Amino acid sequence: MNKVLEVNDLHVSFDTYAGEVKAVRGVSFDLNEGEILAIVGESGSGKSVTAQTIMKLNPMPPTRIVSGEILLGDIDIVKASEREMMAIRGNEVSMIFQDPMTCLNPTMQVGKQLTEAIRHHKKLSKDEAYREAIRLLNIVRIPNSKQRVLQYPHEFSGGMRQRVMIAMALSCEPKLLIADEPTTALDVTIQAQIMELLMEIRENTNTSIIIITHDLGVVASIADRVAVMYGGKIVESGSSEDIFYHPSHPYTKALLESLPKTDMDKNKRLASIAGTPPDLLNPPAGCPFAGRCKYTMKICIPHMPPDFEPGKKHKAACWLLHKDCPDPEPASAIGG
Ligand code: SF4
Ligand code: MG
Numbered sequence: 001m002n003k004v005l006e007v008n009d010l011h012v013s014f015d016t017y018a019g020e021v022k023a024v025r026g027v028s029f030d031l032n033e034g035e036i037l038a039i040v041g042e043s044g045s046g047k048s049v050t051a052q053t054i055m056k057l058n059p060m061p062p063t064r065i066v067s068g069e070i071l072l073g074d075i076d077i078v079k080a081s082e083r084e085m086m087a088i089r090g091n092e093v094s095m096i097f098q099d100p101m102t103c104l105n106p107t108m109q110v111g112k113q114l115t116e117a118i119r120h121h122k123k124l125s126k127d128e129a130y131r132e133a134i135r136l137l138n139i140v141r142i143p144n145s146k147q148r149v150l151q152y153p154h155e156f157s158g159g160m161r162q163r164v165m166i167a168m169a170l171s172c173e174p175k176l177l178i179a180d181e182p183t184t185a186l187d188v189t190i191q192a193q194i195m196e197l198l199m200e201i202r203e204n205t206n207t208s209i210i211i212i213t214h215d216l217g218v219v220a221s222i223a224d225r226v227a228v229m230y231g232g233k234i235v236e237s238g239s240s241e242d243i244f245y246h247p248s249h250p251y252t253k254a255l256l257e258s259l260p261k262t263d264m265d266k267n268k269r270l271a272s273i274a275g276t277p278p279d280l281l282n283p284p285a286g287c288p289f290a291g292r293c294k295y296t297m298k299i300c301i302p303h304m305p306p307d308f309e310p311g312k313k314h315k316a317a318c319w320l321l322h323k324d325c326p327d328p329e330p331a332s333a334i335g336g
Helices: 047-055 082-088 110-121 126-139 158-170 188-205 240-245 250-257
Strands: 003-016 019-032 036-040 063-072 093-096 176-180 208-213 225-230 233-239 308-311 314-316
Touching (some): 019 063, 019 208, 019 233, 036 188, 047 063, 093 158, 126 158, 188 208, 225 250, 233 240, 233 250
Parallel strands (some): 176 208
Antiparallel strands (some): 003 019, 003 063, 233 314, 308 314
8 A cells, every 4th residue: 555644753842932832742653545544632632733734734933843754755744845835735635624614715605616726726717617616516415516506605504514625625636635623513413424425535536534533433433543642642553443442552541431332421421531631841751641540650750651562553652561561450550
């Protein structure tokens, strides 16, 4: 399989009055053609910053890529000029966001916006681009596309607007589509439909997709691979099967425990993870999860756990996986 993206030891910081906030601290992952990767984590884990850095969309400054590589084919995005980035954005890589309204022009018919986006990337006449717009609306399963092109964004529901955004993102036939919390503002049924649509797009076009989400449940049926971020780091990564059925990191386990098991549970109070994420202005020297983990050991606080490999292509950064680690039962743990 062809590798579409390779991120190596990426560090990204924000310079603030209080000092340097180390938002992304040594993130590495790769993505093959036609693969769907979910990057999951709480807010402040560094997942969105990672995604925006791939597009170089972070406001710079105060955001600063400290070190690392982001290889998209032969190009290292870290070193790419703004001019090169303009060619990459929307040609090779497209992005969709949580709130489509921020990207759609409320005063312009949807078809016109799509046609303009298409003509920006392809040398097509107005008529050809218009036909292409209708074709894209069909691909994202917007019914009555011929009438819908004449409507304005406010005439679309939230889910339909997100479909328009996906059509817009597909207009340049990107190699990589990044979706940052694409369904967070939508209700559960619509969420599932949008995920299904992304899967269909992958099947039909072989586009690689990164989905950024705080909700592990949303990506359960769609992701091939999952990377769990915490405190600016990927603490566990593996196939969906590894993460959902054989999680190794206590944080991943806690995230899974906090998911509703059935639709009934959604009304109940879910188990939440006690405590707060680490302060990335003064990131801990050791495991970022040590303050909230129920297995915290002496070694966890001063020493950062390396990546252990509980399985093939399955990585987790937790001292419990060290071969000499004692049995992690509460008697030997101080977190209780
Ligand atoms: Fe981190 Fe230690 Fe808990 Fe593992 S056991 S998650 S290394 S605090
Ligand atoms: Mg975010």
